Amino acid sequence: MSTVPPSHHRLPPELISLIFDSVGDSRDWLTLKNCSLVSHTYLPQVRRQLFAVISLHLRSHPNPIVIRDVVRRMKGLCDFLQRDPDASRYVKTLKVLDSYPVYDSEWITQQTWLPVLLDHLHHVRYLTFGCEVGYLQWSLFSHQLQYSLASQFTSPQLLTLTLCNLGSVPSAVLTTSVRYMYLNNITTIDSPEISLVMEQFWQALPLHSRLACLQLRTVSMANTNSAWGVLEAHADKVKLIKWRCWEGVCIMCYISTPISKT
Numbered sequence: 039m040s041t042v043p044p045s046h047h048r049l050p051p052e053l054i055s056l057i058f059d060s061v062g063d064s065r066d067w068l069t070l071k072n073c074s075l076v077s078h079t080y081l082p083q084v085r086r087q088l089f090a091v092i093s094l095h096l097r098s099h100p101n102p103i104v105i106r107d108v109v110r111r112m113k114g115l116c117d118f119l120q121r122d123p124d125a126s127r128y129v130k131t132l133k134v135l136d137s138y139p140v141y142d143s144e145w146i147t148q149q150t151w152l153p154v155l156l157d158h159l160h161h162v163r164y165l166t167f168g169c170e171v172g173y174l175q176w177s178l179f180s181h182q183l184q185y186s187l188a189s190q191f192t193s194p195q196l197l198t199l200t201l202c203n204l205g206s207v208p209s210a211v212l213t214t215s216v217r218y219m220y221l222n223n224i225t226t227i228d229s230p231e232i233s234l235v236m237e238q239f240w241q242a243l244p245l246h247s248r249l250a251c252l253q254l255r256t257v258s259m260a261n262t263n264s265a266w267g268v269l270e271a272h273a274d275k276v277k278l279i280k281w282r283c284w285e286g287v288c289i290m291c292y293i294s295t296p297i298s299k300t
Contacts, residue, residue: 223257
């Protein structure tokens with residue numbers, strides 16, 4: 039039986055949403071959890087706030103987060119989404135970013151729960167993947183993780199894609215329909231072997247470029263060549279390019295160019 043007082047029913051839904059938005063913005067998770075126990079009518083609003091952002095990363099301070107913590111979080115999310123698949127529609131932002139690569143990012147490259155979690159999420163709008171320091175090679179990922187990431191990158195729901203410090207990324211993976219893309223130290227590869235393996239996957243995804251803004255940070259000639267390849271793939275749609283070039287003593291430049299169509 040609902041314990042909400044009758045006055046609740048006189049509150050406009052827009053006002054209720056604003057209240058929950060305010061509680062969510064203040065990151066008062068305990069209050070949100072308590073609200074979910076007041077009435078089942080509050081549950082969608084609470085879940086919209088609690089699951090809007092999923093962030094998976096290691097941290098050494100101020101509150102350390104180690105591999106077992108991240109793995110436990112991934113497993114718990116997978117178990118929850120298996121019981122209630124509809125809850126995945128509340129997840130709009132996903133961040134998988136290694137900021138502490140002393141373990142060679144094994145929680146990304148070797149953990150089996152990560153691709154399982156990715157396969158549960160079908161409504162992500164903002165995706166960040168990679169590592170803040172160090173470098174990840176796409177070839178070290180399991181086939182399941184490669185397919186799960188490719189599915190996320192090419193999802194028609196995805197609006198913004200941010201990739202950091204990744205190597206040997208199949209160029210076809212970046213032929214996405216996102217509106218905004220930020221590539222930080224990314225190297226692509228156009229391997230016939232990779233294309234053959236994933237050919238059936240790509241044929242099932244009729245993509246149309248809608249990229250409006252492309253941000254690039256390149257630190258090597260390989261990065262630069264890869265950036266040109268991405269730019270050519272989206273040249274007919276992109277409106278703005280922001281390109282931060284090599285940061286060594288040899289050359290450094292920053293380009294912000296609106297693209298005019300003739």
